Amino acid sequence: SALSGGTGGRIGERGSSLSGGQRQRVALARALAADRSVLVVHDPTTAVDAATEARIATGIRRARTGRTTVLVTSSPALLAATDRVVLVDGGTITAEAPHEDLVRDHPVYRTAVLT
Structure with a gap:
């Protein structure tokens, strides 16, 4: 349109x-x-x-x-719509959880996604 x-x-x-x-x-x-x-x-x-x-x-x-x-992606909007997020840091999976849990509990994830 x-x-x-x-x-x-x-x-x-x-x-x-x-x-x-x-x-x-x-x-x-x-x-x-x-x-x-x-x-x-x-x-x-x-x-x-x-x-x-x-x-x-x-x-x-x-x-x-x-x-x-x-x-x-590192988009908070897209990550919030997923069932599960897998965080890869330095080529290694370092965390796996829903977006909201990682934002709350994982400082590396929080920095990568929210800053």
């Missing part, structure tokens, strides 16, 4: 007329539409604002219910 012409509008080759956040959302939408049993995404919301990121996190969780989704 933000594009000239709405959903029927023209987009430049390789998304050249889209902003970074719009290109990111299109790529994520395509990945979600493929509806695979396992989806791995790396920082799918780095080019969007915080409010949009929160909506995307909720949408991913809703769209991927019952399937495996691996998010490689």
